[in-house]
Amino acid sequence: MRIRRALALGAALTVLGVGIPAASAFSEDGEGDCKNVTNGGSQSDPQCFWMAPTPEDALKVVRFWTENDSAKLKEATEYPVGWIDCKVEQCSADGEGDGQAHGEGDPAPEGYVEDNTPPTCDVGGQPCSVSPEEIAAAARTAAGQAIAAAAASNMRVWIDSELLDDYKAGPAAFAAAVKKVGALAAQPGVVGIRFTSQLGYNGAVKTPEEMSGFVGAAAAALHQVAPGKKLGIHTVVPAFGCGASEPCAAEMTKKYPLLTPQAIEPLLTSGSVDQLALDAGLLQSAYGTWKISAQDAQRNQWAKVKALAWDTLVQISAEDAGLADKDASPLTADQAATVAQERVAAPLRDGAATVNLWTRWQDGTGATYRVMGARLANTPAWEQLDKLEPLQRRLTTMYDPAAPEVGIGQDIKKLSEVFGQLYVTE
Numbered sequence: 001m002r003i004r005r006a007l008a009l010g011a012a013l014t015v016l017g018v019g020i021p022a023a024s025a026f027s028e029d030g031e032g033d034c035k036n037v038t039n040g041g042s043q044s045d046p047q048c049f050w051m052a053p054t055p056e057d058a059l060k061v062v063r064f065w066t067e068n069d070s071a072k073l074k075e076a077t078e079y080p081v082g083w084i085d086c087k088v089e090q091c092s093a094d095g096e097g098d099g100q101a102h103g104e105g106d107p108a109p110e111g112y113v114e115d116n117t118p119p120t121c122d123v124g125g126q127p128c129s130v131s132p133e134e135i136a137a138a139a140r141t142a143a144g145q146a147i148a149a150a151a152a153s154n155m156r157v158w159i160d161s162e163l164l165d166d167y168k169a170g171p172a173a174f175a176a177a178v179k180k181v182g183a184l185a186a187q188p189g190v191v192g193i194r195f196t197s198q199l200g201y202n203g204a205v206k207t208p209e210e211m212s213g214f215v216g217a218a219a220a221a222l223h224q225v226a227p228g229k230k231l232g233i234h235t236v237v238p239a240f241g242c243g244a245s246e247p248c249a250a251e252m253t254k255k256y257p258l259l260t261p262q263a264i265e266p267l268l269t270s271g272s273v274d275q276l277a278l279d280a281g282l283l284q285s286a287y288g289t290w291k292i293s294a295q296d297a298q299r300n301q302w303a304k305v306k307a308l309a310w311d312t313l314v315q316i317s318a319e320d321a322g323l324a325d326k327d328a329s330p331l332t333a334d335q336a337a338t339v340a341q342e343r344v345a346a347p348l349r350d351g352a353a354t355v356n357l358w359t360r361w362q363d364g365t366g367a368t369y370r371v372m373g374a375r376l377a378n379t380p381a382w383e384q385l386d387k388l389e390p391l392q393r394r395l396t397t398m399y400d401p402a403a404p405e406v407g408i409g410q411d412i413k414k415l416s417e418v419f420g421q422l423y424v425t426e
Contacts, residue, residue: 129182129224129225130179130182130183130186130225134179134183135183135186135187137183138180138183138184138186138187139187141184142401142402142408143159143184143401143424143425143426144184144187145401145408145409146399146401146408146412146422146424147159147184147187147188147189147190147424148187148188148189149408149409149412149413150189150399150412150416150422150424151187151188151189153412153413153416154416155189155412155415155416155419155420155421155422156189156191156420156421156422157187157189157190157191157421157422157423157424158190158191158192158193158194158230158232158396158421158422158423158424159181159184159185159190159192159193159194159423159424159426160194160197160398160423160424160425160426161177161181161193161194161195161196161425161426162195162196162197163177163178163181163195163196163214163218164196164199164204164205164214165204166178167214167217167218168204174217174221175221178218178221178222178225179225180426181193181195181222181225181226181426182222182225182226184424184426185222185225185226185229186226190229191229191230192229192230192231192232192274192275193222193226193229193230193231193232194231194232194233194234194275194277194423195218195219195222195231195232195233196214196215196218196233196234197233197234197235198234198235198236198279199211199215199233199234199235200235200256200258200259200263200264201235201236201256201258201259201279205258206258207258208258208263208266211258211263211267212266212267212270215233215267215270215272215273216270216272218231218272219231219270219271219272219273220272230274230275231272231273231274231275232273232274232275232276232277232315233267233273233275233276233277234276234277234279234319235259235264235276235277235278235279236256236259236278236279236281236282237259237260237261237264237278237301237304238252238255238256238259238282238286239252239253239256239259239260239261239304240261240278240300240301240304240305241282241283241286241287241292241297241298241300241301242287242290242292242297242300243292243296243297243299243300243303245290245292247290248287248289248290248292251289261304261308264276265308265310265313268310268313268314269313273314274314274315275314275315275316275317276310276314276315276316276317277317277318277319277356278301278305278316278317278318278319279319279320280298280318280319280320280322280343280347281320281321281322282297283297283298283301284322294342295342295346298342298346298347298350299346299350302347302350302351302352303350305351306351311351311353315353315354316351316352316353317352317353317354317355317356317396318347318348318352318354318355318356319355319356319358320343320355320356320357320358321357321358321361321369322343323339323343323357323358323359323371323381323385324358324359324360324361324369324370324371325369325370326367326368326369327367327368327369327370327373327374328370328371328372328373328374328377328379329370329371329372329379329380329381329382331379331380331381331384332380333380333383333384335380336379336380336381336383336384337384339381339384340384340385340388343355343357344357344385344388344391344395345388345391348391348394353394354394354395354396354421355394355395355396356396356397356398356423357371357385357395357396357397357419358397358398359371359372359382359397359398359415360372360398360399360400360405361398361400362403370405371385372405372414374405375405375406376405376406376410376411376414382418385418386417386418388418389418392418392419392420393420393421394420395418395419395420395421396419396420396421396422396423397415397418397419397421397422397423398422398423398425399411399412399415399422399423399424399425400425401424401425402425
């Protein structure tokens, strides 16, 4: 009961802002002092002191304030906190408002006009917000329908876009493209936007400065038009596959000067992106000269990611289009099981947060590459992926609603059997 009363009084003293006399409030520095059981090893470390090191000391504090019918407590005043009473002191009349306090839901002061002007983007002075009408129009597009179908299937949705060409085309084109993406990103179920692919690999940017300038501008614009959405990019870091082979790393750096770790890391530390997808295309064949197998190159890549702690900066994902083949995957059940281990399970084991598998895509000649067969027919490769249900949240895929296999709804329902996340191409 004594302790309970002491605690209650302590709470009251805190509310009143009453200071306890220093002689009673702080213990002497010694073995019982709490700084000796915290990290008070040096003067720069946090230090703390018990208000009362023993129950007897605590009782003395209570008696100090309660003796003589709590006279000292009654005489105590609030601790000065710098409040200004404008009824007593002269206060400035400058500034906005009517000088009165207003609560939540109170009517606005007389003459107040709310500024509903949409914010303008940093690029070209164009409006960077999207209207309800623009959002509704986006929902009616093929991409909007795909987003709705994916959300209905409990899939997380990312918008897959390419803003680099629009960025290079000038402020007006860039702002228009950003608004289009923003209208899609406002659809229910969308969690992020991937705004460029093959960054630094396809020759669209020429210098690290141009690359970082684009990423920074795109991120700033997208944060305005789609606040709260995660942002991602896709590229490859060829030197990662080399492991300890210095000749390999030197050759890859010479061949891909924009894709060195030194060029990519600033994009991750800048706060502009939340996700980096590393493509697996080069891992399959680019390292044979140095007798590095595809499996070793893949392990080398994820070892480098961990060594540089990139996974502490952003989410790092693996991306692989190699499971699909012309018309349909020809893999047998045994082959599919091996490939699933090498290209799905292994990257996840080695540190990839997710694995993005391209299940259907078209090349420049119009040929279609699939994991499934035509019209969503099962193949051994697809059936093997279907067995990976425990990994579903870590499996993602791409979908282009402009070129459906059967129909948007049917296609996405089938994909949702395996994948937990969908990148919808806008």
